[in-house]
Amino acid sequence: MSINLRPYQDTMLGDVRQAYAAGRRSPLLVAPTGSGKTVCFSYIAANAAAKGNRVLILVHRAELLRQTSETLTAFEVPHGLIASGVPETDEAVQVASVQTLVRRLSRMKWAPTLIVVDEAHHATATTGHGQVLKHFADARVLGVTATPERLDGQGLGIEAGGFFDELVMGPTVSELVELGHLSRPVVFAPPGAVDLSGIKTVAGDYSKGDLAAAMDKPVITGSAVTHYRKHCDGAPAIAFCASVKHAEHVAEAFRAAGYSAASIDGTLDADTRAQRIADLGSGALHVLTSCEIVSEGTDIPRVSAAILLRPTQSLGLYLQQVGRALRPFPGKERAVILDHVSNCHRHGLPDDDRQWSLDSKPRRQRKQDDDADPVKQCSECFAVHKPAPICPSCGYVYPVKAREIEQVDGSLEEVKRIAREKAKQEQSKAQTLEDLQRIAAARGYKPAWAEHVYKARQSRQEQWRASR
Ligand SMILES: [Zn+2]
Numbered sequence: 001m002s003i004n005l006r007p008y009q010d011t012m013l014g015d016v017r018q019a020y021a022a023g024r025r026s027p028l029l030v031a032p033t034g035s036g037k038t039v040c041f042s043y044i045a046a047n048a049a050a051k052g053n054r055v056l057i058l059v060h061r062a063e064l065l066r067q068t069s070e071t072l073t074a075f076e077v078p079h080g081l082i083a084s085g086v087p088e089t090d091e092a093v094q095v096a097s098v099q100t101l102v103r104r105l106s107r108m109k110w111a112p113t114l115i116v117v118d119e120a121h122h123a124t125a126t127t128g129h130g131q132v133l134k135h136f137a138d139a140r141v142l143g144v145t146a147t148p149e150r151l152d153g154q155g156l157g158i159e160a161g162g163f164f165d166e167l168v169m170g171p172t173v174s175e176l177v178e179l180g181h182l183s184r185p186v187v188f189a190p191p192g193a194v195d196l197s198g199i200k201t202v203a204g205d206y207s208k209g210d211l212a213a214a215m216d217k218p219v220i221t222g223s224a225v226t227h228y229r230k231h232c233d234g235a236p237a238i239a240f241c242a243s244v245k246h247a248e249h250v251a252e253a254f255r256a257a258g259y260s261a262a263s264i265d266g267t268l269d270a271d272t273r274a275q276r277i278a279d280l281g282s283g284a285l286h287v288l289t290s291c292e293i294v295s296e297g298t299d300i301p302r303v304s305a306a307i308l309l310r311p312t313q314s315l316g317l318y319l320q321q322v323g324r325a326l327r328p329f330p331g332k333e334r335a336v337i338l339d340h341v342s343n344c345h346r347h348g349l350p351d352d353d354r355q356w357s358l359d360s361k362p363r364r365q366r367k368q369d370d371d372a373d374p375v376k377q378c379s380e381c382f383a384v385h386k387p388a389p390i391c392p393s394c395g396y397v398y399p400v401k402a403r404e405i406e407q408v409d410g411s412l413e414e415v416k417r418i419a420r421e422k423a424k425q426e427q428s429k430a431q432t433l434e435d436l437q438r439i440a441a442a443r444g445y446k447p448a449w450a451e452h453v454y455k456a457r458q459s460r461q462e463q464w465r466a467s468r
Contacts (some may be wrong), residue, residue, distance in 0.1 A: 003043045003075050008179070009036055012170045013043065016142065024166045026141035028120055028156060030356055031170025033146045033323035034182045038071045041116045041144055046077045048114045049092040056112035056139075058132060060098045060122055062270075067299065068095050068118065098128040105135050112139050120145040121156065121316055123163050133163050146323065147316035148356050151204040157358025167358055173326070173351040182326045183304065183335040185350040186393060187384040189377060190227045192340050193219045196311060205313045212243035215309055215341070221253045224307055224340055227382075228287070229257070232336040236280055237305035239289040240321045247289040250309060254287045261287040301327035304335055311341035315354075318343045322350040333441055344384045349375060381444060390423060394444040427453065 005013070012031060019027040031037055045055045059065050065083055072079045072093065080089035082096035082104065094112075115136060120143030123129035133141060143164050148156055156162035176182040199210040228237060239254075241247035247263040254261035262285055264273050279285040281300045291310070306325040312318055325335040337350065348354075376387045376398075383393035390397050397420070423443075430436045436450035 003039065003046065005039070005043065006036065006181070008171045008175070009040050009043075012168070013040060015168045016044070019166050019168055020140065026143065026158075026164050027166045027168045028143035028145065028148055028164035028358065029168045029170060030145060030148050032173045032176060032182070032326075033320065034327055035146075035170055035176060036181075037118070037144045037146075038068055041118070041142065042068070042071045042075055042077060044142065045072070045079075045093050045114070045116060046075060049077070053092065053113040054110060055093045055114045055116065056101075056132075056136070057093065057095045057116045057118065058098055058101070058129060059095060059118045060129070062097070064118060065095055065097050096132075098122075098132065102128045102131050105132065108135075111136055115139045115141050117141060117143045117163075120164070121147055121150060123156065124150060124154065125161055130163070147319050148358070149314075149316050151314050151316070153204065153360055155358050155360040160358065160360045162358070164358055167356060169356070172353050174353060177351060181328060183328055183332055185322065185326060185335045185337055187337040187339055187344050187349060188227060188231055188382045188393075189339040189342065189344055189384045190223055190382045192223050193217065194311065194341055201313065205317075206311055208243065211310065212246050215242040215311070216246040216249055218253075220309065220340060221250050224250065224309060224338065225253050225257045225259075227338050227340075228254075228259075228305065228307060231338065232305040234259075234286055235304045235336065236283060236285070236300070236302050237287045237307055237336075238280070238300075238303055238321075238324050239287055239307035240310045241289055241291045242310045244291050246309070247291050250307075251287065251289045254289075259286040260284065261289065263289040265291060299327065300324070301329040302332070303327070304329070304332045306335070306337050308337065308339045308341050308343050311346075312343060313346070315347045318347045319350065326350070333438075339384070344375060345377075349384065349386065392442060395423065 012029065016027055016029055029037070029040070031040075041057065045057060048055050057068055059068055062083075065081065069079065069081060072095070077093055078091045079093040079095055080091040082088065082094055082101050084097070084100050115133065117123050117129055117133070120129070123133060123143060125134075141163060143156070148167065150156065154160055154162070156164050158165050171179075173182060177184050195214060196206070199214060200207040224239065239247070239250050241250055244263075244265040244267070247265060251261040251263040262276050262279070264276050276285065276288060277300065280288045281302055283302065287307070303325050306322050308321060322337055325337065337344070344350075374387055375384050377384045378391035378394060378396055380396040381391060381394040383391055385392050427436070427439060430439055433450060433454045436453050437447065440447060440450040
Protein backbone atom coordinates (compact mmCIF):
# COMPACT_ATOMS: atom_id res chain seq x y z
CA MET A 1 0.00 0.00 0.00
CA SER A 2 1.33 3.40 -0.89
CA ILE A 3 1.03 6.22 1.60
CA ASN A 4 -1.84 8.57 0.77
CA LEU A 5 -1.36 11.95 2.38
CA ARG A 6 -4.04 14.50 3.16
CA PRO A 7 -3.45 17.82 1.38
CA TYR A 8 -2.34 19.60 4.56
CA GLN A 9 0.07 16.74 5.32
CA ASP A 10 1.55 17.21 1.86
CA THR A 11 2.04 20.90 2.67
CA MET A 12 3.62 20.05 6.03
CA LEU A 13 6.15 17.73 4.40
CA GLY A 14 6.86 20.29 1.70
CA ASP A 15 7.67 22.80 4.44
CA VAL A 16 10.00 20.30 6.13
CA ARG A 17 11.79 19.65 2.83
CA GLN A 18 12.11 23.40 2.32
CA ALA A 19 13.70 23.80 5.76
CA TYR A 20 16.39 21.23 4.88
CA ALA A 21 16.86 22.83 1.46
CA ALA A 22 17.45 26.16 3.20
CA GLY A 23 20.29 24.59 5.14
CA ARG A 24 18.51 23.69 8.39
CA ARG A 25 19.64 20.46 10.01
CA SER A 26 17.01 19.92 12.68
CA PRO A 27 13.54 21.35 12.07
CA LEU A 28 10.79 20.79 14.63
CA LEU A 29 7.40 20.00 13.10
CA VAL A 30 4.50 21.21 15.23
CA ALA A 31 1.12 19.60 14.58
CA PRO A 32 -1.78 18.75 16.88
CA THR A 33 -2.55 15.29 18.19
CA GLY A 34 -4.74 13.74 15.50
CA SER A 35 -3.07 15.45 12.55
CA GLY A 36 -1.39 12.22 11.50
CA LYS A 37 2.16 12.89 12.64
CA THR A 38 3.06 9.19 12.62
CA VAL A 39 1.85 8.86 9.03
CA CYS A 40 3.94 11.89 8.03
CA PHE A 41 7.20 10.80 9.59
CA SER A 42 6.67 7.23 8.36
CA TYR A 43 6.40 8.72 4.88
CA ILE A 44 9.64 10.65 5.39
CA ALA A 45 11.37 7.56 6.80
CA ALA A 46 10.24 5.43 3.85
CA ASN A 47 11.53 7.97 1.34
CA ALA A 48 14.84 8.46 3.11
CA ALA A 49 15.37 4.69 3.29
CA ALA A 50 14.51 4.31 -0.40
CA LYS A 51 17.40 6.69 -1.14
CA GLY A 52 19.79 4.46 0.81
CA ASN A 53 19.72 6.37 4.11
CA ARG A 54 19.54 4.83 7.54
CA VAL A 55 16.70 6.18 9.64
CA LEU A 56 16.24 6.02 13.38
CA ILE A 57 12.79 6.77 14.80
CA LEU A 58 12.95 7.58 18.50
CA VAL A 59 9.95 6.94 20.71
CA HIS A 60 9.79 6.89 24.48
CA ARG A 61 6.88 4.61 25.34
CA ALA A 62 5.95 1.05 24.49
CA GLU A 63 2.55 2.16 23.11
CA LEU A 64 4.21 4.59 20.70
CA LEU A 65 6.70 1.97 19.59
CA ARG A 66 3.84 -0.38 18.76
CA GLN A 67 1.79 2.32 16.98
CA THR A 68 4.75 3.47 14.89
CA SER A 69 5.65 -0.09 13.95
CA GLU A 70 2.02 -0.78 12.95
CA THR A 71 1.93 2.34 10.75
CA LEU A 72 5.19 1.37 9.04
CA THR A 73 3.88 -2.17 8.49
CA ALA A 74 0.64 -0.83 7.01
CA PHE A 75 2.74 1.21 4.58
CA GLU A 76 4.90 -1.83 3.82
CA VAL A 77 8.05 -0.15 5.10
CA PRO A 78 10.50 -2.85 6.28
CA HIS A 79 11.82 -1.89 9.72
CA GLY A 80 13.49 -3.27 12.81
CA LEU A 81 12.83 -2.56 16.47
CA ILE A 82 15.32 -1.56 19.13
CA ALA A 83 13.51 -2.52 22.29
CA SER A 84 14.28 -4.72 25.26
CA GLY A 85 13.71 -8.39 24.55
CA VAL A 86 13.53 -7.90 20.77
CA PRO A 87 16.36 -9.27 18.61
CA GLU A 88 18.12 -6.64 16.51
CA THR A 89 17.83 -6.76 12.73
CA ASP A 90 19.50 -4.64 10.06
CA GLU A 91 16.68 -2.91 8.17
CA ALA A 92 17.42 0.66 7.08
CA VAL A 93 14.56 1.95 9.23
CA GLN A 94 14.75 1.26 12.96
CA VAL A 95 12.16 2.23 15.56
CA ALA A 96 13.88 2.60 18.91
CA SER A 97 12.72 2.86 22.47
CA VAL A 98 14.85 5.68 23.85
CA GLN A 99 15.57 3.86 27.12
CA THR A 100 16.81 0.72 25.34
CA LEU A 101 18.83 2.63 22.76
CA VAL A 102 20.62 4.70 25.42
CA ARG A 103 21.87 1.47 27.02
CA ARG A 104 23.11 0.15 23.66
CA LEU A 105 24.63 3.39 22.28
CA SER A 106 28.24 2.44 23.07
CA ARG A 107 28.05 -0.75 21.00
CA MET A 108 26.10 0.59 18.00
CA LYS A 109 27.74 -0.53 14.75
CA TRP A 110 25.97 1.95 12.47
CA ALA A 111 24.96 5.58 12.50
CA PRO A 112 21.67 7.00 11.21
CA THR A 113 21.60 9.69 8.54
CA LEU A 114 18.21 10.86 9.79
CA ILE A 115 16.78 10.75 13.31
CA VAL A 116 13.04 11.28 13.74
CA VAL A 117 12.19 12.30 17.31
CA ASP A 118 8.57 11.62 18.21
CA GLU A 119 7.13 13.65 21.13
CA ALA A 120 10.14 15.89 20.63
CA HIS A 121 9.31 18.17 23.56
CA HIS A 122 11.20 15.57 25.62
CA ALA A 123 14.42 16.17 23.65
CA THR A 124 16.56 18.19 26.01
CA ALA A 125 20.22 17.90 26.93
CA THR A 126 19.51 15.94 30.11
CA THR A 127 17.08 13.33 28.74
CA GLY A 128 17.70 10.04 26.95
CA HIS A 129 16.56 11.74 23.74
CA GLY A 130 19.32 14.29 24.29
CA GLN A 131 21.96 11.59 24.82
CA VAL A 132 21.03 9.92 21.53
CA LEU A 133 21.06 13.21 19.60
CA LYS A 134 24.45 14.14 21.05
CA HIS A 135 25.84 10.69 20.22
CA PHE A 136 24.82 11.00 16.56
CA ALA A 137 25.73 14.65 16.18
CA ASP A 138 26.17 14.36 12.38
CA ALA A 139 22.67 13.09 11.66
CA ARG A 140 19.87 15.21 10.31
CA VAL A 141 17.06 15.50 12.81
CA LEU A 142 13.30 15.88 12.46
CA GLY A 143 11.48 16.62 15.70
CA VAL A 144 7.72 16.10 15.85
CA THR A 145 5.42 17.32 18.61
CA ALA A 146 2.01 18.81 19.31
CA THR A 147 3.36 21.07 22.03
CA PRO A 148 6.88 22.45 21.53
CA GLU A 149 7.20 23.49 25.11
CA ARG A 150 9.06 22.22 28.13
CA LEU A 151 7.60 22.24 31.59
CA ASP A 152 10.45 24.33 32.99
CA GLY A 153 9.93 26.99 30.31
CA GLN A 154 13.32 26.37 28.66
CA GLY A 155 13.17 26.49 24.89
CA LEU A 156 13.75 23.54 22.56
CA GLY A 157 15.83 25.65 20.15
CA ILE A 158 19.59 25.41 19.77
CA GLU A 159 20.07 28.89 21.15
CA ALA A 160 18.16 27.91 24.28
CA GLY A 161 20.34 24.81 24.77
CA GLY A 162 18.01 22.46 22.84
CA PHE A 163 18.42 20.62 19.54
CA PHE A 164 16.14 22.27 16.98
CA ASP A 165 16.89 25.08 14.54
CA GLU A 166 13.52 25.89 12.98
CA LEU A 167 9.82 25.56 13.74
CA VAL A 168 7.69 24.14 10.94
CA MET A 169 4.04 24.81 11.68
CA GLY A 170 1.43 22.25 10.70
CA PRO A 171 -2.34 22.87 10.84
CA THR A 172 -3.99 24.21 14.00
CA VAL A 173 -6.61 22.40 16.06
CA SER A 174 -9.33 24.72 14.78
CA GLU A 175 -8.31 24.05 11.17
CA LEU A 176 -8.46 20.30 11.74
CA VAL A 177 -11.90 20.69 13.36
CA GLU A 178 -13.10 22.61 10.29
CA LEU A 179 -11.72 19.88 8.01
CA GLY A 180 -13.49 17.21 10.07
CA HIS A 181 -10.26 15.52 11.17
CA LEU A 182 -10.89 16.41 14.82
CA SER A 183 -14.10 16.64 16.85
CA ARG A 184 -15.22 20.05 18.02
CA PRO A 185 -14.30 20.52 21.68
CA VAL A 186 -17.04 21.85 23.97
CA VAL A 187 -15.72 22.86 27.37
CA PHE A 188 -17.70 22.98 30.61
CA ALA A 189 -16.01 24.20 33.77
CA PRO A 190 -18.37 23.48 36.66
CA PRO A 191 -17.55 25.55 39.71
CA GLY A 192 -16.22 23.42 42.52
CA ALA A 193 -14.39 23.30 45.77
CA VAL A 194 -10.91 23.15 44.26
CA ASP A 195 -8.56 25.11 46.49
CA LEU A 196 -5.02 25.34 45.17
CA SER A 197 -3.83 27.92 47.66
CA GLY A 198 -0.79 26.67 49.53
CA ILE A 199 0.09 24.12 46.83
CA LYS A 200 3.78 24.26 46.09
CA THR A 201 5.22 24.35 42.59
CA VAL A 202 7.89 21.70 42.03
CA ALA A 203 9.89 21.52 38.78
CA GLY A 204 7.42 23.79 36.99
CA ASP A 205 4.15 22.11 38.01
CA TYR A 206 2.01 21.66 41.10
CA SER A 207 3.49 19.32 43.69
CA LYS A 208 1.82 15.95 43.11
CA GLY A 209 1.47 15.08 46.78
CA ASP A 210 -0.26 18.38 47.56
CA LEU A 211 -2.47 18.06 44.49
CA ALA A 212 -3.80 14.65 45.42
CA ALA A 213 -4.80 15.96 48.85
CA ALA A 214 -6.55 18.97 47.31
CA MET A 215 -8.38 17.01 44.59
CA ASP A 216 -9.28 13.69 46.22
CA LYS A 217 -12.43 14.99 47.92
CA PRO A 218 -15.94 13.54 47.72
CA VAL A 219 -17.47 16.91 46.80
CA ILE A 220 -15.21 17.31 43.74
CA THR A 221 -15.58 13.67 42.70
CA GLY A 222 -19.36 13.97 43.14
CA SER A 223 -19.41 17.03 40.91
CA ALA A 224 -17.48 15.11 38.25
CA VAL A 225 -20.11 12.35 38.24
CA THR A 226 -23.03 14.84 38.22
CA HIS A 227 -21.69 16.83 35.27
CA TYR A 228 -20.73 13.70 33.34
CA ARG A 229 -24.36 12.59 33.70
CA LYS A 230 -25.59 16.03 32.65
CA HIS A 231 -23.38 16.68 29.62
CA CYS A 232 -22.28 13.31 28.24
CA ASP A 233 -24.19 10.54 30.02
CA GLY A 234 -22.70 7.18 29.12
CA ALA A 235 -20.10 8.55 26.69
CA PRO A 236 -16.68 6.85 26.75
CA ALA A 237 -14.59 9.14 28.95
CA ILE A 238 -11.13 9.37 30.43
CA ALA A 239 -10.74 11.03 33.83
CA PHE A 240 -7.31 12.49 34.52
CA CYS A 241 -6.50 12.29 38.21
CA ALA A 242 -3.82 13.51 40.59
CA SER A 243 -2.67 10.20 42.06
CA VAL A 244 -3.22 6.47 41.75
CA LYS A 245 -5.46 6.47 44.85
CA HIS A 246 -7.38 9.47 43.52
CA ALA A 247 -7.97 7.62 40.23
CA GLU A 248 -9.25 4.59 42.15
CA HIS A 249 -11.61 6.74 44.22
CA VAL A 250 -13.02 8.46 41.13
CA ALA A 251 -13.61 5.10 39.44
CA GLU A 252 -15.38 3.88 42.60
CA ALA A 253 -17.67 6.93 42.59
CA PHE A 254 -18.64 6.33 38.95
CA ARG A 255 -19.34 2.67 39.69
CA ALA A 256 -21.47 3.66 42.69
CA ALA A 257 -23.46 5.90 40.33
CA GLY A 258 -24.19 2.92 38.07
CA TYR A 259 -21.49 3.37 35.44
CA SER A 260 -18.92 0.87 34.33
CA ALA A 261 -15.61 2.39 35.42
CA ALA A 262 -12.04 1.27 36.12
CA SER A 263 -8.71 2.87 36.85
CA ILE A 264 -5.29 2.06 35.43
CA ASP A 265 -1.85 2.79 36.77
CA GLY A 266 1.74 1.71 36.36
CA THR A 267 1.48 -1.01 39.02
CA LEU A 268 -0.92 -3.07 36.89
CA ASP A 269 0.55 -5.63 34.53
CA ALA A 270 0.62 -4.68 30.84
CA ASP A 271 -2.16 -7.14 29.92
CA THR A 272 -4.64 -5.74 32.45
CA ARG A 273 -3.84 -2.21 31.34
CA ALA A 274 -4.26 -3.10 27.68
CA GLN A 275 -7.54 -4.90 28.48
CA ARG A 276 -9.02 -1.89 30.27
CA ILE A 277 -7.96 0.46 27.46
CA ALA A 278 -9.52 -1.99 24.97
CA ASP A 279 -12.73 -2.07 27.07
CA LEU A 280 -12.96 1.71 26.84
CA GLY A 281 -12.41 1.49 23.09
CA SER A 282 -15.12 -1.15 22.63
CA GLY A 283 -17.65 0.75 24.73
CA ALA A 284 -17.67 -1.90 27.48
CA LEU A 285 -16.29 0.68 29.89
CA HIS A 286 -17.85 4.12 30.36
CA VAL A 287 -15.08 5.79 32.31
CA LEU A 288 -11.39 5.01 32.58
CA THR A 289 -9.56 6.93 35.30
CA SER A 290 -5.83 7.34 35.48
CA CYS A 291 -2.99 9.38 36.83
CA GLU A 292 -1.00 10.37 33.72
CA ILE A 293 -0.69 6.93 32.15
CA VAL A 294 -3.10 7.68 29.32
CA SER A 295 -2.31 11.32 28.63
CA GLU A 296 0.25 10.81 25.91
CA GLY A 297 0.03 8.61 22.87
CA THR A 298 -2.97 6.51 23.86
CA ASP A 299 -5.21 6.53 20.84
CA ILE A 300 -8.84 5.56 21.48
CA PRO A 301 -10.96 7.47 18.91
CA ARG A 302 -14.24 6.43 20.53
CA VAL A 303 -13.41 8.47 23.64
CA SER A 304 -15.60 11.56 23.46
CA ALA A 305 -15.15 13.11 26.89
CA ALA A 306 -12.20 14.18 29.01
CA ILE A 307 -12.75 14.77 32.71
CA LEU A 308 -9.99 17.00 34.06
CA LEU A 309 -9.37 16.43 37.76
CA ARG A 310 -5.67 17.21 37.86
CA PRO A 311 -4.77 20.90 37.69
CA THR A 312 -1.57 21.49 35.75
CA GLN A 313 0.63 24.44 34.92
CA SER A 314 1.78 22.61 31.81
CA LEU A 315 0.01 23.71 28.64
CA GLY A 316 1.47 20.61 26.98
CA LEU A 317 -0.02 18.20 29.50
CA TYR A 318 -3.40 19.98 29.32
CA LEU A 319 -3.49 19.74 25.51
CA GLN A 320 -2.36 16.11 25.57
CA GLN A 321 -5.18 15.22 27.96
CA VAL A 322 -7.85 17.10 26.02
CA GLY A 323 -6.47 15.64 22.78
CA ARG A 324 -7.52 12.14 23.92
CA ALA A 325 -11.17 13.14 23.33
CA LEU A 326 -10.75 14.96 20.01
CA ARG A 327 -10.23 12.04 17.64
CA PRO A 328 -13.10 11.77 15.16
CA PHE A 329 -15.28 8.67 15.37
CA PRO A 330 -18.50 7.70 13.53
CA GLY A 331 -21.48 9.24 15.30
CA LYS A 332 -19.34 11.46 17.52
CA GLU A 333 -20.47 15.04 17.07
CA ARG A 334 -18.39 16.80 19.67
CA ALA A 335 -15.83 16.22 22.37
CA VAL A 336 -16.98 17.18 25.84
CA ILE A 337 -14.30 18.55 28.14
CA LEU A 338 -15.37 18.68 31.78
CA ASP A 339 -12.77 20.93 33.32
CA HIS A 340 -13.10 20.81 37.11
CA VAL A 341 -9.69 22.37 37.69
CA SER A 342 -9.72 25.64 35.69
CA ASN A 343 -7.15 24.43 33.19
CA CYS A 344 -9.06 26.20 30.41
CA HIS A 345 -8.88 29.46 32.33
CA ARG A 346 -5.19 28.86 32.94
CA HIS A 347 -4.26 27.83 29.39
CA GLY A 348 -7.11 28.89 27.10
CA LEU A 349 -9.48 26.72 25.06
CA PRO A 350 -8.26 23.54 23.35
CA ASP A 351 -8.86 25.06 19.90
CA ASP A 352 -7.27 28.44 20.55
CA ASP A 353 -4.54 29.29 18.05
CA ARG A 354 -1.21 29.49 19.85
CA GLN A 355 2.06 31.25 19.23
CA TRP A 356 4.92 28.79 19.69
CA SER A 357 8.59 29.61 19.85
CA LEU A 358 11.88 27.75 20.07
CA ASP A 359 13.11 30.24 22.64
CA SER A 360 12.82 30.04 26.39
CA LYS A 361 9.88 31.88 27.86
CA PRO A 362 10.48 34.60 30.39
CA ARG A 363 9.36 33.40 33.80
CA ARG A 364 6.77 36.13 34.26
CA GLN A 365 5.06 35.39 30.97
CA ARG A 366 4.80 31.72 31.82
CA LYS A 367 3.07 32.53 35.08
CA GLN A 368 0.49 34.76 33.47
CA ASP A 369 -0.07 32.56 30.47
CA ASP A 370 -0.21 35.54 28.17
CA ASP A 371 -0.66 33.20 25.23
CA ALA A 372 -4.17 32.25 26.28
CA ASP A 373 -7.00 34.04 24.50
CA PRO A 374 -9.70 35.52 26.72
CA VAL A 375 -12.55 33.15 27.50
CA LYS A 376 -16.10 33.67 28.69
CA GLN A 377 -18.00 31.36 31.02
CA CYS A 378 -21.78 30.86 30.93
CA SER A 379 -23.39 31.23 34.34
CA GLU A 380 -26.24 28.89 33.33
CA CYS A 381 -24.48 25.81 31.93
CA PHE A 382 -20.83 26.60 32.84
CA ALA A 383 -19.72 26.32 29.21
CA VAL A 384 -16.43 28.08 28.58
CA HIS A 385 -16.12 29.61 25.13
CA LYS A 386 -14.64 32.40 23.06
CA PRO A 387 -16.22 35.76 23.98
CA ALA A 388 -19.72 36.06 22.48
CA PRO A 389 -23.02 37.75 23.43
CA ILE A 390 -24.84 34.41 23.73
CA CYS A 391 -23.69 31.08 25.16
CA PRO A 392 -23.06 28.80 22.15
CA SER A 393 -23.93 25.78 24.30
CA CYS A 394 -27.27 26.65 25.88
CA GLY A 395 -28.28 29.87 24.08
CA TYR A 396 -28.27 31.95 27.26
CA VAL A 397 -28.14 35.66 26.41
CA TYR A 398 -25.64 37.37 28.67
CA PRO A 399 -26.93 40.39 30.54
CA VAL A 400 -24.86 43.44 29.73
CA LYS A 401 -23.44 45.55 32.52
CA ALA A 402 -24.57 49.20 32.65
CA ARG A 403 -21.05 50.40 32.00
CA GLU A 404 -20.76 48.29 28.87
CA ILE A 405 -24.12 49.58 27.66
CA GLU A 406 -22.83 53.12 27.89
CA GLN A 407 -19.74 52.03 26.02
CA VAL A 408 -21.66 50.51 23.15
CA ASP A 409 -24.08 53.44 23.26
CA GLY A 410 -27.12 51.21 23.33
CA SER A 411 -29.47 49.60 25.74
CA LEU A 412 -29.73 46.15 27.26
CA GLU A 413 -32.71 45.49 25.01
CA GLU A 414 -30.66 46.52 22.02
CA VAL A 415 -27.89 44.07 22.85
CA LYS A 416 -30.42 41.32 23.43
CA ARG A 417 -32.05 42.17 20.11
CA ILE A 418 -28.72 41.88 18.31
CA ALA A 419 -28.07 38.50 19.95
CA ARG A 420 -31.55 37.29 18.97
CA GLU A 421 -31.03 38.51 15.41
CA LYS A 422 -27.75 36.63 15.19
CA ALA A 423 -29.36 33.44 16.45
CA LYS A 424 -32.24 33.90 14.00
CA GLN A 425 -29.89 34.49 11.09
CA GLU A 426 -28.07 31.28 11.85
CA GLN A 427 -31.40 29.49 12.07
CA SER A 428 -32.71 30.88 8.78
CA LYS A 429 -29.55 29.75 6.99
CA ALA A 430 -30.28 26.20 8.08
CA GLN A 431 -31.84 24.49 5.03
CA THR A 432 -32.57 20.97 6.20
CA LEU A 433 -33.81 19.26 9.33
CA GLU A 434 -30.24 18.01 9.84
CA ASP A 435 -28.96 21.62 9.78
CA LEU A 436 -31.49 22.53 12.45
CA GLN A 437 -30.57 19.49 14.49
CA ARG A 438 -26.95 20.57 14.41
CA ILE A 439 -27.92 24.02 15.70
CA ALA A 440 -30.02 22.40 18.41
CA ALA A 441 -27.10 20.22 19.45
CA ALA A 442 -24.68 23.17 19.42
CA ARG A 443 -27.03 25.28 21.54
CA GLY A 444 -27.95 22.47 23.89
CA TYR A 445 -31.64 22.60 22.89
CA LYS A 446 -33.84 19.53 23.05
CA PRO A 447 -33.93 17.59 19.70
CA ALA A 448 -37.69 18.29 19.50
CA TRP A 449 -36.87 21.96 18.91
CA ALA A 450 -35.42 21.24 15.46
CA GLU A 451 -38.47 19.24 14.43
CA HIS A 452 -40.77 21.92 15.73
CA VAL A 453 -39.02 24.64 13.73
CA TYR A 454 -38.87 22.45 10.66
CA LYS A 455 -42.57 21.55 10.81
CA ALA A 456 -43.57 25.16 11.40
CA ARG A 457 -41.56 26.12 8.34
CA GLN A 458 -43.12 23.46 6.17
CA SER A 459 -46.65 24.42 7.16
CA ARG A 460 -45.82 28.07 6.40
CA GLN A 461 -44.59 27.03 2.97
CA GLU A 462 -47.74 25.01 2.36
CA GLN A 463 -49.92 27.95 3.37
CA TRP A 464 -47.91 30.17 1.07
CA ARG A 465 -48.34 27.76 -1.83
CA ALA A 466 -52.07 27.41 -1.10
CA SER A 467 -52.50 31.17 -1.06
CA ARG A 468 -51.19 31.56 -4.62
ZN1 LIG B 1 -24.68 28.19 28.62
